[in-house]
Amino acid sequence: MKRMPRRPGRRTDVTENTSWPGMQFGIFTVSDITADPTTGHTPSEAEKIRAAVTIAKHAEDVGLDVFAIGEHHNPPFWSSSPTTTLAYIAAQTERLILSTATTLITTNDPVKLAEDYAMLQHLSGGRVDLIMGRGNTGPVYPWFGKDIRQGLPLAIENYALLHKLWREDVVDWEGKFRTPLQGFTSTPRPLDGVAPFVWHGSIRTPEIAEQAAYYGDGFFANNIFWPKEHYQRLIDLYRQRFAHYGHGTPEQAIVGLGGQVFMSANSQDAVRQFRPYFDNAPVYGHGPSLEDFSEMTPLTVGSPQQVIDRYAAMRETFGDYQRQLFLIDHAGLPLKTVLEQLDILGGEVVPVLRKELAEGRGADVPDAPTHAARVRAAYGDGPAREARPRANRGDNLSGPSPYQDTPAAAGAAFGVGAGR
Numbered sequence: 001m002k003r004m005p006r007r008p009g010r011r012t013d014v015t016e017n018t019s020w021p022g023m024q025f026g027i028f029t030v031s032d033i034t035a036d037p038t039t040g041h042t043p044s045e046a047e048k049i050r051a052a053v054t055i056a057k058h059a060e061d062v063g064l065d066v067f068a069i070g071e072h073h074n075p076p077f078w079s080s081s082p083t084t085t086l087a088y089i090a091a092q093t094e095r096l097i098l099s100t101a102t103t104l105i106t107t108n109d110p111v112k113l114a115e116d117y118a119m120l121q122h123l124s125g126g127r128v129d130l131i132m133g134r135g136n137t138g139p140v141y142p143w144f145g146k147d148i149r150q151g152l153p154l155a156i157e158n159y160a161l162l163h164k165l166w167r168e169d170v171v172d173w174e175g176k177f178r179t180p181l182q183g184f185t186s187t188p189r190p191l192d193g194v195a196p197f198v199w200h201g202s203i204r205t206p207e208i209a210e211q212a213a214y215y216g217d218g219f220f221a222n223n224i225f226w227p228k229e230h231y232q233r234l235i236d237l238y239r240q241r242f243a244h245y246g247h248g249t250p251e252q253a254i255v256g257l258g259g260q261v262f263m264s265a266n267s268q269d270a271v272r273q274f275r276p277y278f279d280n281a282p283v284y285g286h287g288p289s290l291e292d293f294s295e296m297t298p299l300t301v302g303s304p305q306q307v308i309d310r311y312a313a314m315r316e317t318f319g320d321y322q323r324q325l326f327l328i329d330h331a332g333l334p335l336k337t338v339l340e341q342l343d344i345l346g347g348e349v350v351p352v353l354r355k356e357l358a359e360g361r362g363a364d365v366p367d368a369p370t371h372a373a374r375v376r377a378a379y380g381d382g383p384a385r386e387a388r389p390r391a392n393r394g395d396n397l398s399g400p401s402p403y404q405d406t407p408a409a410a411g412a413a414f415g416v417g418a419g420r
Contacts, residue, residue: 020358024368025350026066027059027342028101028258028325031079034332037280045078049085051335056089058339060096062346065368068099068131068325073140076282083116090124097370098124101222101325102133102201105162106154107144109178114165114186121191126371129197131220131256132159134205150177152207159200163215166195169406185402193385194378197369199256199323202234209234213241218254218369221318223298224327225284228317231257235318252366256323259311260299263344267302273337274301281331304348311349312356320361322368324353 029052035042043051056067067089073080086098098120103113120128134151146154157175164171165186173181190196199220200212212219219238221231239250247253262277264270271290278290278301293299300310315321326345329338367373375384388404 020354021367021370021373022361022365023321023354023357024065024097024323025353026064026068026097026099026323026325027055027328027345028066028068028070028099029055029079029329030070030101030327031072031077032282032330033076033078034282034330035280036332036334037276039334048078051329051338052079052085053089053092054335055329055338055342056096056098057092058342059346060093062342064096064342064346064350066097066099066323066325068101070101071104073143083120086128087120087123090120090127093127096127098128099199100130103130104134104140105132105158106134106151107140107146108158110158110162110165111181111184111186113162115188117196118166118186118188118190121196121371122188126191126194126375128371129199129369131199131201133201134208146177152205153177155208156211159198159211159215163195163198166190169401169403189385189387189403191371192375192378193387194371194374197371197374199254203231204234206234206237209238210241213238213247213253214245216242216245216247218256218322220256220258220323222258223314224258224260225297227296228298228314232317239319248366249364251319251362252364254366254369255318255321256325257314257318257321259324259326260297261307261326261328261341261345261349262301263304263307263341263349265303267306270301270303277331277333283331285331304344307349308352308356312353315357320357320365322366 031048031052033043033045033048052069059067069079069082069085070077071079071082079085082100082103086100089096090098105113117128117130132155134155142148154177157177161173161175161178164173169185169189171181171184171186173184197218198215199218200208201220201222202208203222203225209219219235221235223231235255238255239253242248242253243250262270262274264273275290278293279285284293287293288296290301294301298310298314300307311324314324328341328345378384385405389402390400390404
């Protein structure tokens with residue numbers, strides 16, 4: 001794959017936002033509740049939930065494109081219900097794309113996922129997508145009646161069902177991990193008849209890269225803990241398999257990256273301010289030094305220019321890609337500091353990265369996925385679907401399709417359709 005050369009002379013005095021659709025920039029939160037090591041204050045759950053809403057709204061104000069939130073079901077995390085949180089944020093924003101920084105495809109019921117995220121699509125006007133993942137908290141599996149030893153088969157089967165539920169009005173299904181479905185319709189139907197865009201997130205599992213490639217979905221590598229060469233192998237595998245399954249060239253695969261930054265006008269000040277948070281963070285505190293971790297991973301603590309240089313060079317390793325998310329609110333950082341980081345990110349860093357990564361981009365590299373673009377691809381200049389139900393018993397086992405615009409699916413009645 002062609003890697004783009006770095007260019008000298010980057011500037012940090014570009015402050016205008018652009019409407020370039022090729023790439024999306026945003027932030028993600030893992031929703032940790034961590035004591036501030038400089039004050040000893042541990043925020044309450046209520047404080048952190050309110051702070052997340054403030055952060056998301058400010059991300060839109062400073063010109064970012066995406067706000068993503070993780071899913072956890074145990075302390076010290078608070079984000080057990082991403083759809084509730086994102087729906088509330090949707091009501092207070094206008095253009096921000098609302099995403100998950102993992103939706104647990106293994107322990108959630110695919111039927112409920114289909115319903116909840118289609119509903120969020122409608123409430124947000126299409127400003128929603130998902131990053132599917134298995135999660136990294138082992139005990140969550142038995143909490144939801146699942147076996148962690150079946151994590152990968154669960155991820156594969158559950159997503160196959162979710163994919164089908166969003167694309168077929170009447171679904172018959174029989175698998176290993178849930179009760180069969182017979183003549184089932186997930187409501188509401190996806191907005192405009194177009195399912196939410198799905199990224200498959202993984203930090204180490206080639207089977208998940210394969211899954212993303214098989215469906216022609218996006219692949220998100222949360223590029224924050226290991227050297228970039230580790231994620232390069234996963235992304236290159238995904239690109240190759242994306243082409244193998246006939247979705248386009250390797251360069252046309254849809255790739256997203258995580259990232260991690262802390263910035264100040266002076267790099268020494270950034271290091272001094274962030275060091276106590278790094279040293280005491282539950283994830284990597286009391287391990288490698290800040291300097292060693294920054295050298296080994298994409299964590300960048302320094303000036304805006306250093307962040308620009310580091311992240312503009314990502315495509316040398318990964319090729320042109322579509323989404324860059326940054327983690328900036330973890331490890332006990334207070335809300336005031338996070339909002340200041342957003343000001344720097346939106347005002348000084350992202351505008352330059354937009355320009356840098358737009359230049360020299362291959363003509364066949366697709367833009368970042370949006371609902372509006374996917375609706376145009378599906379319908380051209382014609383009207384999009386507006387699902388209108390017929391009068392219906394509610395079981396769909398007999399009679400025509402439950403929707404006025406759709407004929408009865410062949411074999412949909414009495415559980416003899418495809419997907420068994």
